[in-house]
Amino acid sequence: MSWAHGDGKGSVQLLIGFKDPDRVADEVTIKKMKGRVSMGKGIFRKLAEEFWLPLLCAIGWVVYSGWGKPFSVQDTITHFSGSFFFVSYMTAQYFRVRKQARMEASVTTLTERLEKMIDDFQEKTLWTINHITGGDSYCFAEPQLSRPSYAGIRWDVKNCGVFPLYQVTAKIHDLDRGSTLPNGFLQTRSEEVFLGDIPCEATRFFDWDHFGSETTRNYTITFDSRNGKIIQDVRIKLVDGNRDVAFRLTKDGEMPVVIKEVIPEHFPRDENGHFDWSAPTPKPPTFTGWVSPI
Template sequence: MKGTLKKTALQLVTEFSVPMIISIAWTSYVLWGKELTVQSIGANFGGAFFFVSWMSGQFFRVRKQASVEESFGSVEKRLNHLIDELETKSQHMIGYITGGDSHLYFLPLQSVGNKIQWLACHSGEYPLHQVTVRIVDLEILLGYYKPEDQQGFDVRHDLGEIHYGANFALGENAIGDRQRLSFNIFTYARNGKFLQEVRFEKVAGVLLKALRITRSGGEVVREEIDLNFPLNAEGKVVWDRYETQWE
């Protein structure tokens, strides 16, 4: 209580000291050399004190309003910063839960014995969840190539959780005596479906590759084409040499 009264008294002294001094000076100036009466002193001092107090009050009000607006501006900046930070952390949390924009990339490695070995590589910032992969050999599927060992045209892998930065072998496919190979690799995960198209062509005895990864909806997330890989008249890879559909 005493602290509040003390602050109030100091505020009153601060706000009314200047009007008091100016009013006394004005009254002295106006009545200098004249007969002094209570009415003349009261009239001149009261009018001057009221006017100067009103002017100083406006000054203090404007200064306080400017201070409040500055405080509000500071609060607004802090709130905007907190909102941006919260949005960023929410996006990260959603990314960790769903997998975000991460995907699997299958690197084909030609191994001994005319076989292609697949190296699965995690790509992206977040882990992948509930991952299932299906590798389809289109030539075998459509009857353009019949392997001697009667292998099937597709292989399925249930991978489950894939951690950030993971790399691991995922099986192999026979090349045989083919001059061209076409594989579609379907990846299903919590964050959606991805299709990796891999096309091989033998050029001067060297097996060249072109690959493209698209998310369901048509967004291309990766594309790699070896130098000297055969292109069509428009200078593009013929990805749809066989009709491709999401499965």
């Protein structure tokens, strides 16, 4: 089908072609025939691969068995069929065992790959969970001992893990100042500080209390975050005119675990070489001096 238009300067032609239905049917038939021929060749090739050896063995056995004897159709068929089916059975077993061995090797490889994928998935899942909760990261407070005794103590809180800590609060108790309530409960001077989120290897700080003229100071700090509680015992002592600090970190739980302990060598110990972490008897709160707001 065609259409043309011309104005003397040029022309436009629109050609629309339609395929002959008989030609389309012939093409489909040819494609089907080619597919059948290709499938037939594949089947023949497979039969030749699996039965060429039984055929040769059967022919060889017939020749060997009938060598020097009168030709007999019955004997020939008997020897040929027996040897052919016997060798076919043995080769079939060989191919079956080989295929099974390949399948077992493939299954073993697949199992190893699946185990590796599962391990990687578990590792990444655990890493994601730890990154959300804080994992096994913990923090501790280190007092700045170089500041003047009349100035407030600056506490540097450091994240010692590979995961960030979230919603960290620190409640510090002054074990040297306190009073016993009528019900027997010991009430110490304390303050709670919200530190927020602490990234990996980052530091937050807060100011609280001061040394004054005291030679020893004893504190307990409880850090509460998304991944649990850490209790830090702090002991500051004046030894040979210099202040130094010992601290112990304990992971709170059903079975408290000490995760870190730092004790200077010149700190006093008992006869067994152990440091005394027991809390001192608190004294009634007294005014110990002015605390700088800066």
